[in-house]
Each structure stands twice: as C-alpha cells, then as structure tokens.
Amino acid sequence: MIRLYDYVLSGNCYKIRLLLSLLGLEWETRWIDFHPKREHKSEWFLGLNPLGQVPVLEDGDFRLRDAQAILVYLAAKHDERGRWYPAGDPRTLGEIAQWLAFADGITATASAARLHDGIFFELDADRARAGANAPFRVLDEHLWFQEQEGREWLCAPGHPTIADLACFPYVALSEEGGVSRLPYPAIRRWTDRVKRIPGFIPMSGVLVA
Amino acid sequence: MAEPDPILVNDWHAVVELDFLASRGSFETVLLGVPIEIAESGEGSGEVRVSRRDTHAPLPARIRYGHVFTSIGQPNRDIVHFPECHEADRIHVTGGSIAVHVSGLRAVENFLDMGHFPFVHTDYLGVEPHTEVEPYEVTVTEEDEILATKCRFFQPLASPSADGGMMVDYEYRVARPYTVCLYKSNPIEPERWDFIVLFVQPVSEERCIAHPYLSYLAHNLDNETNRWFMQLIFAQDKPILENQLPKRLPLDPRAEVPARSDASSLSYRRWLAAQGVTYGAIPAAA
Numbered sequence: 001m002i003r004l005y006d007y008v009l010s011g012n013c014y015k016i017r018l019l020l021s022l023l024g025l026e027w028e029t030r031w032i033d034f035h036p037k038r039e040h041k042s043e044w045f046l047g048l049n050p051l052g053q054v055p056v057l058e059d060g061d062f063r064l065r066d067a068q069a070i071l072v073y074l075a076a077k078h079d080e081r082g083r084w085y086p087a088g089d090p091r092t093l094g095e096i097a098q099w100l101a102f103a104d105g106i107t108a109t110a111s112a113a114r115l116h117d118g119i120f121f122e123l124d125a126d127r128a129r130a131g132a133n134a135p136f137r138v139l140d141e142h143l144w145f146q147e148q149e150g151r152e153w154l155c156a157p158g159h160p161t162i163a164d165l166a167c168f169p170y171v172a173l174s175e176e177g178g179v180s181r182l183p184y185p186a187i188r189r190w191t192d193r194v195k196r197i198p199g200f201i202p203m204s205g206v207l208v209a
Numbered sequence: 210m211a212e213p214d215p216i217l218v219n220d221w222h223a224v225v226e227l228d229f230l231a232s233r234g235s236f237e238t239v240l241l242g243v244p245i246e247i248a249e250s251g252e253g254s255g256e257v258r259v260s261r262r263d264t265h266a267p268l269p270a271r272i273r274y275g276h277v278f279t280s281i282g283q284p285n286r287d288i289v290h291f292p293e294c295h296e297a298d299r300i301h302v303t304g305g306s307i308a309v310h311v312s313g314l315r316a317v318e319n320f321l322d323m324g325h326f327p328f329v330h331t332d333y334l335g336v337e338p339h340t341e342v343e344p345y346e347v348t349v350t351e352e353d354e355i356l357a358t359k360c361r362f363f364q365p366l367a368s369p370s371a372d373g374g375m376m377v378d379y380e381y382r383v384a385r386p387y388t389v390c391l392y393k394s395n396p397i398e399p400e401r402w403d404f405i406v407l408f409v410q411p412v413s414e415e416r417c418i419a420h421p422y423l424s425y426l427a428h429n430l431d432n433e434t435n436r437w438f439m440q441l442i443f444a445q446d447k448p449i450l451e452n453q454l455p456k457r458l459p460l461d462p463r464a465e466v467p468a469r470s471d472a473s474s475l476s477y478r479r480w481l482a483a484q485g486v487t488y489g490a491i492p493a494a495a
Contacts, residue, residue, distance in 0.1 A: 036229035205447060
C-alpha cells in the first residue's frame with residue numbers, strides 16, 4: 001500500500017494526490033500537523049525526511065521525499081500507458097526535468113508569499129511576491145508560444161505530463177500570496193485546461209473550472 | 210481608517226494558538242491596528258506575556274480554549290463562556306489559525322451562511338441538488354446574542370467522524386461581534402452536538418485572523434484528523450472571502466440583495482449596527 005505523509009493545504013502534497021488520483025491508485029494518508037504544530041520539524045518526522053518537508057511517500061519498503069521526485073517515481077512505476085513520464089523519449093524527459101526544477105522556483109516565491117500571508121511564515125513576503133513574477137513571465141511566454149504551435153501543455157507531447165502537475169498548484173494558489181495572474185493570460189488558459197483533465201481533483205483554494 | 214469602537218477595544222480577543230506559540234516561543238501580530246507581541250514567559254511555565262510593540266506597555270493575558278486572549282483596553286466582561294467545552298467525552302483542539310484579507314465581520318457572516326455549502330464545500334458540507342436552505346428561526350436573546358435555530362442541511366461528509374451523507378441539524382450563536390459558534394448534530398450520536406467556535410481577531414478593518422476551536426465527541430478522532438478537516442473547509446472559504454467586495458461589511462440593509470436564507474446575516478448586520486460596531490463595517494447612512 002502506498003502511504004503519503006500529507007498536509008492538506010500544501011500544494012506540493014496536492015500535486016501527489018492529484019497524480020495518484022489521475023492514475024487511479026489507492027493510497028493511505030498520514031496527516032501531518034504542519035500548522036499549527038510544525039510536526040514536519042518534529043524529531044520523528046525528521047527521521048523520515050531530514051529536510052523537514054512534506055510530502056514523503058512510502059511504497060512498500062521504498063521511501064521517497066521531494067514532491068517532484070515522487071511524481072517521477074509514481075508515473076514511471078504506475079502509469080502503464082507511459083504518458084505522464086514518457087520513458088524512452090529523451091527530449092520529453094529532458095523538458096520534464098527542466099520544468100520540475102522550474103517548479104521549485106515557483107515554490108520558493110509564490111508559495112512562500114502564500115505561507116507568509118496565510119499561516120504566518122516569517123520571511124520577506126514582498127520580495128517573494130516580486131520574485132514570483134520572473135518565473136510567471138517565463139511560464140506565460142512559454143505557454144503562449146506553445147499555443148502558437150498548437151500545443152496545450154508545457155512539454156512537447158499532445159497530452160499533459162508530470163511537468164504540468166508539478167507547476168500547477170502554486171500557480172493556481174498564487175492569489176493567496178498576493179500574486180495576481182491577471183497579467184498572464186496564457187497561464188490562466190493553461191490552469192483552466194489542467195482543471196479539465198479527466199479525473200482532476202481540486203484542493204482547498206483551487207477553484208474548479 | 211476608523212478608530213476601533215469601545216465595545217471592541219474593551220473586550221478580549223484571541224491572538225494566537227498555544228500550539229503555534231509553543232513552536233515559536235514568541236509571535237508578533239496586530240490587534241485592532243495595534244502591533245503586539247506574545248511571548249512565553251519561560252519554557253514550560255505555561256505562562257505568557259503580551260505587550261504592545263509600539264509603546265512596550267504590557268497588556269492583559271488569559272489562556273482559554275487553546276488560545277492566548279488579550280485586550281488593548283479595559284475588558285469589562287469575561288471571555289465568552291461555552292459550557293459544552295467542558296464535557297468529558299469530547300476531544301478539544303484548536304483548528305489552525307488562518308489569516309484572511311477581508312473584514313472579520315465578513316468571516317463571521319460567512320460562518321453563519323448555509324447557502325454556500327453545496328457550491329464552496331462541495332461533497333463535504335453540501336452537494337447539488339440539495340441546495341435549498343429551509344426556513345429557520347433567528348432571535349436576539351436576553352443576553353443580547355443572536356441565536357439561529359432549527360437550521361437543517363443535507364451534508365455528504367458533515368464532519369471528520371461522518372461516514373456518508375446525512376441531514377444535519379444546526380444552531381448558530383453570535384456571542385460577540387467577532388465571535389461566532391455553531392452546533393451541529395454528531396454523525397454517530399445525532400441527538401448530541403459537535404461544536405465549533407470561530408474567534409475572529411480583527412487585525413485591521415480589512416484583515417482578520419480566524420482562530421477556530423473545535424469540540425467534537427471523541428469517537429476515535431484525533432487532533433490531526435480534526436485539524437485536517439477544519440483547514441480543508443476553511444481554506445475553501447478563504448478565496449471566496451478574499452474576493453468579496455467591498456472588503457468591509459456593509460450594514461445598510463439595502464447594500465446587498467438578501468434572500469430568505471439570509472435571515473441570520475440580516476439579523477447580524479442589524480445587531481452590529483445596534484451594538485455600535487463600525488470597525489470592519491461600512492455603517493448605514495444616517
């Protein structure tokens with residue numbers, strides 16, 4: 001049985017729930033008291049993940065931390081059609097890796113501002129907000145050019161990949177950190193497309209299309 | 210920005226959860242426009258100090274319902290009493306305080322509203338086509354509190370102990386301008402209530418922090434599960450609240466078009482006006 005150490009308001013946990021759901025997998029949840037208790041920094045949880053971050057995934061005796069890594073593992077292991085992470089397609093795998101790393105830049109900016117505004121994380125929120133606009137501009141421009149080529153998703157294939165799932169949550173939650181998506185029309189069209197993927201599930205704060 | 214009303218200045222307000230404070234040692238926040246700091250007096254002592262950050266003047270502190278309460282004035286009444294919280298077979302836990310960029314009065318009004326359940330809390334507190342809010346009763350009690358009774362709503366997953374849909378009975382009580390609670394029938398013992406209070410901290414006129422406190426019949430529940438459910442639900446309300454315009458609550462009955470299901474909201478707005486609450490509100494034109 002797959003077990004997910006999960007926090008309900010974490011976008012990084014949500015992207016794992018989203019992929020598990022899209023793959024039709026069953027899993028059990030261990031809720032971590034991220035807020036208010038900071039259980040992810042507790043001694044027992046640091047034993048699972050010394051970085052003190054959710055999510056953590058266990059699949060049998062295999063344990064993995066890092067949301068992007070977990071997406072790779074789940075898609076490579078459990079997606080029989082090989083669409084979410086197309087092994088054997090080097091260019092697409094390279095593109096996916098590029099956007100998985102990019103997603104961490106969104107986490108460091110848009111997500112940080114949201115944690116500050118909503119649940120009192122101590123950080124420079126104005127700097128985080130300003131910082132979010134750089135990746136958002138890159139994302140919006142890329143999606144616009146993709147649309148010109150008739151492509152709806154971040155990477156080349158004519159279907160979504162884990163790259164889309166990795167970047168989606170903290171973009172869709174950005175308003176909670178005071179980062180408006182109004183200046184980014186291609187991003188707004190893309191988030192609407194993600195929400196219409198068959199089997200899509202929302203999280204609190206992500207409005208259904 | 211208006212000066213805070215005496216009824217708010219001279220009252221207690223929840224300003225931080227103890228579990229959160231314990232994870233940090235001290236915490237800075239704002240109450241009614243006044244910057245304050247809450248600090249543990251000494252590790253494990255269970256005591257806290259509250260002070261203003263502008264004048265460094267000490268402020269009164271009380272610990273109750275899993276939160277630190279303080280006042281920036283001279284409190285002339287005690288913190289609201291909730292007798293239900295003292296029953297032995299209950300599990301009590303704070304829900305996880307969340308800041309919302311809207312007037313706290315809007316947060317209270319939203320807490321009173323059943324009409325949004327199927328649309329905002331889909332598959333939890335409501336689901337289409339069960340959208341109708343049946344008529345209910347609203348009274349102002351002798352203690353000058355608002356009481357809404359005989360509320361009923363169909364809920365697919367009413368609480369963390371629910372196992373499928375049920376018709377849920379509700380009662381609401383507005384005890385203070387920024388303090389509201391609800392009682393809802395427990396899924397396992399429908400003749401008894403689960404109980405949630407929302408202490409809303411007015412940060413400014415257009416910002417608040419919602420401090421939920423949960424009192425559920427225990428039934429194998431644990432704190433993590435209760436907090437999971439509360440934060441799931443409240444975070445569904447948050448973007449709706451933050452998109453409400455104006456951010457302050459209009460008290461003029463003509464400002465927004467009510468439906469019959471808004472009886473408690475209308476009563477709340479009239480009651481706020483009668484109490485002389487203007488902070489976080491847009492008062493009705495004289």
